[in-house]
Amino acid sequence: MQPTLATLKSRAVAALIALVFLLVAAPGHAQLRLDITQGVRDAVPIAVVPFGGQAEGGANDIAAVVANDLRMSGRFAPLERRDMVSRPTSGAEIRVEDWRLLKSDFIVVGRVEPDGDRLAVTFELHNVRTGASLLAQRLPSTEKGLRATAHRIADLVFERLTGIPGAFSTRIAYVAVDGKPPAQRYRLIVADADGFSPRTVLESREPIMSPAWSPDGQKLAYVSFESKVSAVYVQQLATGQRSRVSARAGINGAPAWSPDGRKLALTLSRDGNLDIYTLDLATQTLTRVTSDEAIDTEAEWSKDGQSLYFTSDRAGNAQVYQVRLDEARRAERVTFTNGYNARPRSSPDGKQLALVTLDRGGYRIGVMDLASRNLRVLTNARQDESPSFAPNGALVIYATREGGRGALAFASSDGAFQQRLSSDQGDVRDPAWQPFTTPR
C-alpha cells in the first residue's frame, strides 16, 4: 500500500502540475503554443497569368519574362500556363479558390494598355492563401521597353516576397568565342541578366579576357590581346569610348575596380614575376602591392577599399590571401579548407567571398563566409570557374563546361540550386554581373 500510495501521490502531483500549466496557458490569448524552427527552401509556387492586351508567346510576353526571372532565381516555381483555368488581368477578377486548388501561394496579374503613343503596364500581386493584395502598380513603358518593364515587375515581386531587391534589371558581361583556331572570333557581350538582348560591345580576332564592371555599372575594364600582347582597357558602355590603361611589358591582366572607382588592381609581370599592383586611373600612378616570388594574381578589393584579396601559390598550391594596402603590406592567408582556392570575388555586402575551390576532384564554385571562414560549395561540376555575385547577393553567376563548350550558369548563394543559362552564343566564359546602377 505504501509504495502504491507514494506512486499515486507523485502521479497526482505530476498531473496537478500538468493541469496547472494547461490552466495557466488558458486565460491569456492562445491556448496551444507551437514553436516553428524549420521551414522549407522549396521554390514558392506562384502563378504569373498572361497579361491582358498582349499576344501570348510573343517576344515581349511580360508574364513569360516575369515567370522566367522568378524561376531563374531558384526561389519561385511559376505555374505552367496550361494548368491555368482562367486568365484574370486584374485583382477583382481573381478567384482565389481556383488558384488555391492549383496550389499557388501567390498570383501576378496585369495588362498592357496604350497610354498616348506609349504604353502603360499595370500589374498586381496577390496572396492566394490570405487573399491579401500585396502590390498594385502602373508602370510606363514602350513597345521596345516591355522586357525591361517585365524585369522591373519581377524585381518588385521578388523584393516583396523575399525581402531582397531583385537583380533582374541588371546585366551581365561575358566573353563568347566562335570558330576554331586560327580563325577564332572573340566578342565581349553585355546582355540582360536572363541572357536575353545580348549586345556585342567589343569584337576581336585576338583573345578578350576578364571583363570587370566599374562600381557605377557604366564601364567595363577588360584584357584584350588585340595588339598581340595583353593590355588592359576601360570602356564606357553608353558611348563605346575606351582607353588603354595598362600595356606594360609582360603580362597585363586581371583588372579589378576599387570601390570608389578610381583605381584598378592589376596583375603585372613587369618585374619578372606576376605580382599585384594598383593603378590610379587619373594619375596613372602604379603601386606595387605584392613582391613574392610566387605567382600573385586575380586581385579583388575588399568593400572598405583598404585591402586586396588575391590568389597566390606561395604555399605550394593556389590559395586566397589578403593584403592590407598600408606600408607593411603583409599578406595573410584566408583560405585553408581545400587544396586549391582561387579567383576570389567579394559579395555585395563584403561578408563573403565566392571562389573556385578544388572539391572532391572537381573545380567548383564555393562561397566562404569571411567571419566564420566556413566554405560552402555551391556547384558540383568538374570545371566551374569565374564566379561573380549578383548585386543583390542572392545569386552567383559562373562559367561551366557543357558538351565541351563553355556555358554560363547561376547558383543561389545559399547553395540551394543551380541553373544553366541557355545561350546560343557558342563557347562562353568569364561572366561578370553588373552592379546596381542606381543607388538603393
Next chain:
Amino acid sequence: MPGFFKEHLRPLAGSAGLHLLLVGALVLAALRWTSQQPPVELAIQGYVVDGPVKVRPLPEPREAPAEQAPQQVEAVKPPEPAVEPPEDRRAEEAAAAERAAAQRREQQLAQERATQQREAQVAREKAAAEQRRAKEAERKRAEEAAAKRKATEEAERKKAETAEAKRKADEKAQAEREAKVRAEREADLQRRLAAEEEEGAAAAARAGVMDEYRLMLVQTIERNWSRPPSARAGLECTLYVTQAPGGSVVDVKLGTCNGDQAVRESITTAVYKSSPLPAPRDPRAFERRLEIVFRPTE
C-alpha cells in the same frame, strides 16, 4: 404553649431565616395556617425548602423574598391572643368559689387542689403527649428528612448516574462521531487519491494526445513554410491563430515580430496554406486558439 412555640420558633426561624429570606413565600403559606398548625411543620417545610435550595443551581428572583420578610415578623405575633382564654376562665372560677362562702373553702380548696392536680395531671399528660407528639414529629421529621435526604441522595445518585450515563453516552457518541469523521476523511482521501490517479492517467493520456497534436501541427506548418532568406537565427515572430472546429484557419493575427515584410508574409501564408489544420486523435485535445512562434534555427 406559646413559650413552647416561641422556644421552637425562634431558633428555627433564626436558622431558617437566613435561608428563608429567599423562600419567604413558602414560610408565609405555612404561617397562614391556624395557630394549632404545628410550627414543626413549618420547620419541616423549611427543611424541605432548604433542600432544593442547595440543589438548584439557579435561585428564584431575590426581590420576592425581601418583600415577604416583614410579613414573617408580623406572623410571629398572632399566637399570643390564643393564650388569653384560659386566664379568663380561671378568674371566673375563682370568683364563684369566693361567692360560695368560706365553708366550701375547704371543699373548694380540695376541689381546686384536685382540679389543679387534675389540671397538672392533664397538663403533664398533655405535655407528655405533646412531648411524645414532638418526639414523634421529631422522629417523623428525622425520618422524613432521612427519607428526603435519601430521596435527595437517591435523586443525586440517580442524577449522577444519569449524568454519568449521559456522559458515557455522550462520550460514546462523540467517539462514534469522531470515528465516523475519521472514516469519512479516510474514505475521502482514498476517493481523492483514486480521483487524482484517474486524473493523472487522464492527464498523461491527454498530454500524450496533446504532444502528438502539437507535433502534427508543427510539422504541417513547417512543411508549408517557405523560409525567405531573411528568416535567419534570431528571428522571432508570433502569430495568434484561430481555427474553426474543422481545422479551418479563420483568423491570423501577427504578434511581436522582428522579421521583415517578407518574413511576415511567409509565416502568415504558411498558416493559411496549412488550412485545414490537422485534427487531434482525441477531439478533446482540440484547441481553437494557437500561439505559433516562428523561431528558426540556422
